[in-house]
Amino acid sequence: MTKILLVEDNRDVAGILFDYFESEGLELDYADNGELGLKLGLEGHFDLILLDLMLPRMDGLEVCRRLREAGISTPVLMLTAMDSKDDQLTGFEQGADDYLTKPFDLDILHVRVQALIKRFQGKVASHRLKYGSLEIDQKQRLAYRDSRKLALNPTTYSILELLCKAAPNVVTKQEIAEKIWDGEEINTDALRSHIYQLRNQLDKPFPTAMLITVPKVGFKLEEV
Incomplete structure (x- = not known):
């Protein structure tokens, strides 16, 4: 229950x-x-x-x-x-x-x-996702970059998982909204805050950024 x-x-x-x-x-x-x-x-x-x-x-x-x-x-x-x-x-x-x-x-x-x-x-498969230095354990809902565990809440994890599945292609803001807010209208301020938190974990501790903003469209992962 x-x-x-x-x-x-x-x-x-x-x-x-x-x-x-x-x-x-x-x-x-x-x-x-x-x-x-x-x-x-x-x-x-x-x-x-x-x-x-x-x-x-x-x-x-x-x-x-x-x-x-x-x-x-x-x-x-x-x-x-x-x-x-x-x-x-x-x-x-x-x-x-x-x-x-x-x-x-x-x-x-x-x-x-x-x-x-x-x-x-989750409703996710038990296998792992990998893109460049990023690895995601879908069963445990954990993410690592260069073997360093990222401190993600459920929402930032879900955004990262979506980006990793699509990488290196762009994920639109609407596609993120459909996953995070179950098809409701995009909450721009909330999305901006979640992306900020994700950058703090995925990019800030590392010398190169993976999370790339595509202006007026959405976001993508890029391995340099």
């Missing part, structure tokens, strides 16, 4: 989400503060974490950051009443995979949740 960790201090919102997702056949675990949410996220095994941004004891950004630092790759969908672009980009920078502003439609939330879980579970 699909298992979700809900970290939300508003009991009314939590109750609504519990009723909705349990009616859809999903199992939920619950924390009403950031410290407990972090503890459960580190110790448990979840298919997805629904994480409120404004939490007592430890805010959602800190929870997300610490989970990623600990190597937890479970998808994180942030829920927040703050809807500015800076708030969203900060969430992505701390390792969130998606972002939904309150109040939200439960059916839209469900679609986002299913898309993230589907992507995280």
